[in-house]
Structures are given as C-alpha cells and as structure tokens.
Amino acid sequence: NAGVTQTPKFQVLKTGQSMTLQCAQDMNHNSMYWYRQDPGMGLRLIYYSASEGTTDKGEVPNGYNVSRLNKREFSLRLESAAPSQTSVYFCASASSAKGEAFFGQGTRLTVV
Amino acid sequence: DQQVKQNSPSLSVQEGRISILNCDYTNSMFDYFLWYKKYPAEGPTFLISISSIKDKNEDGRFTVFLNKSAKHLSLHIVPSQPGDSAVYFCAASVDYKLSFGAGTTVTVRA
Helix, strand or coil: CCCCEEECCCEECCCCCCCEEEEEEEECCEEEEEEEEECCCEEEEEECCCCCCCCEEEECCCEEEECCCCCCCCCCCCCCCCCCCCCEEEEEEECCCCEEEEEECEEEEEEE | CCCCCCCCEEEEEEEECCCCEEEEECCCCCCCCCEEEEECCCCEEEEEEEECCCCCEEEEEEEEEEECCEEEEEECCCCCHHHHCCEEEEEEEEEEEEEEEECCEEEEEC
C-alpha cells in the first residue's frame, strides 16, 4: 500500500520562482492537509480540505494556494517563493474528523 | 497563535523508566486529542488518541490522560524502550482542523 505519496522529495528554488507540490492518497480518505515543519515550531497547518470540493486556511496560509483536484489529490502551490518558505512540507490524509491522519514522507524545499 | 503548546523541547529518560510528556491547549472546542511520533526523515505516525468526553485512554505501554478543566493532556510511556527515542507531537482536532504542538524530543538512555 502506497498510503500518502508526495512529490518531489527534494527541491531547490530561486527566490521568485513558482512550483507545485503534489500529494496523492490511495486510502479513500475524505480530508487532506498540508503542513510545514520548522525547527522549534513543530508542524504548522497551511491549508486543509475536509472533503472533495472544499478547502480552508490553516494557521500559516500566506504565500500558498491549494487545489483539491479530486478525492485522491491535494496540491500546494507557491506562486513566488521566498527564503522564509524554506521548510519541510508534509501532506496528510484522514478518514474522519477525529484527526487520526496518515502522513507522507515529506518534501524538503530550499529557497535561495 | 498556536493553540496547542508543548513547553518542554526535550526529555531524557533511562530505559525501563516512565516517560511523561505534557501538552496544553487553549481552544475549548477541540473534541479529539492525539499524540504522534516522528523519526528523522520520516512523516509523523499516529500513536494514540482520546475523545474530549474521556479522561484516560490506554494502549499497551502508552496512556493518554486528559484534564479538560486545566486544558492539559499528557502521554505516559511505561516502560520506556530505546525504540521510543523520537519526536512526539501533541495534536488536537475540531471540525477536521488538526493542529499540532512544537514537539518534544525524547531520548531513552540505555
């Protein structure tokens, strides 16, 4: 079982470049999430999608956009990357509102 | 404004002893509380959860306690094992929004 798959695993961007982080899950989960992990800050919620067709802002949405393409896929877009967006990004999915989520392996993004 | 707080960045414990991790929250609307474990270069994995209507949940060596009046929860690991060395995140959920704390790094000494 693949679970939650994120691509790419590593990426280096120049300031001002754009890119999309892809996430797909094969567990038929309704809700999906994007987090960033920074030293001392833990996991901070960027955006989430409670179900197909809905998206909501999390704690740190500025500079990001998301698309819930279908039930399986939830992408995160950086329109104009900034060094402050250097981080490890995690995608997750869950079957219910209880919060028992499955995470991908992460994408390590560096913006120079 | 972080609604889930873990004030201890690290914890060192001897193998076989109890590990106690603490977490505080500010949003009284949270209805589920969870603990996740994370190894380096991997995504977090779900460990144990508790509903807001309960005050204790046990799963093997792991027990989570919830004190709603104090807006505080804790995770007890007994006995601690070397494989428990990891980062532990406290999390809370309301209406599908899942928020995490900053994490506590646990080191189990032989």
